Amino acid sequence: MRRLHLKLGEPVVLELTTVDRKHGFQVSDLNIDESIEPGKVTRVRIVPAKAGTLLFHCDVFCGSGHEEMAGEIVVKP
């Protein structure tokens, strides 16, 4: 599983791009729901407010392998 490690309280900006087709980046627990379009950079700012593990996934059905496009954001103190 893909993991993104963040530090509690330390803001980050994720730059998301796609080389094939439209995808999505959803973190339900943070109310983040962004589209990632070919040829564009999608920037997502996260300020980890509490320690723990959050799930993210692609929420645009993108074909074979879509179900594998998921991972965890691990926030540590």
Place this chain on the structure above:
Amino acid sequence: MNGPKGRRELIKLLGFGGVVFASGLAGACTKILRKSGGREDDFFFVQLSDTHWGFKGPPNPEAANTLRQAVRAVNALPQEPDFVVFTGDLTHTTDDEGERHKRMREFKAIVADLKVPVRRYMPGEHDASLDQGKAFQEHFGATHYSFDHKGIHFAVLDNVSDAQAAIGDAQLDWLLADLKPLPADAPIVVFTHRPLFDLAPQWDWATKDGSKAIDLLQHWKNVTVFYGHIHQEHHFRTGAIAHHAAQSLIFPLPAPLSQPKRAPVPWDPAHPRRGLGYREVSVDESRLVLTLKEDSLEGTGAAQPAAASGSY
């Protein structure tokens, strides 16, 4: 008509209203219900879901046979259902458009062996999200529609042709216009693929604008939703609306958020069809009590369905 309708008396006693749990009584009653007071007899239909024709992989090494086994099992039911409904993901996704059409043709040829002549279809995201439902419509017809059957209004909602899992305002407007002539106590059954409520958005088990559909449906008192997508039996209520997910016919998935990753339950060679099955839904003469019977493909060679695990 007898068979899956037998638990009605206990159901009424339990009195949860609409659809209730009545476990372990499968086959306890064979009372035949006859036409009375101008009403037609009880009837039942069968829900099959998530057949994923074309899937290949370790979660189901028998995938090339499972759909045929399900067809044989439904054909072997003691009585023929009034209709069968496939609640999406008829085929497994492929990026190859030609292969997508081929899988749909193959699926259609296999289910043509069902004895029941009336078959209702709707897409899942695997069928429709890559081409906005184009191939599906070519092979199976509209992705959303409604029909009436023996006093029940059925509405089929498409929450997959939009790859972002939205129903869309145009379809919601259609739904409202479709239901508007019905009285508030009309029995309504909704078929859809994804859950309309937020079952587990972290696993993509939700519909983006599902709350709009639920808000709309709340204006009617007797609404039941049958859906698929999550590859397991699941029951939930939002207000007066009952939501029932069906088992799949390809591989089971774990309980919502029960593990970090949404991954198929590993195939067990000792129980190769565990977690695979279909559902019989019987409707009593009032049209307000639905009884659910979950049938398993396990342990039978699928020539006959296994004993029911419970009913609602």
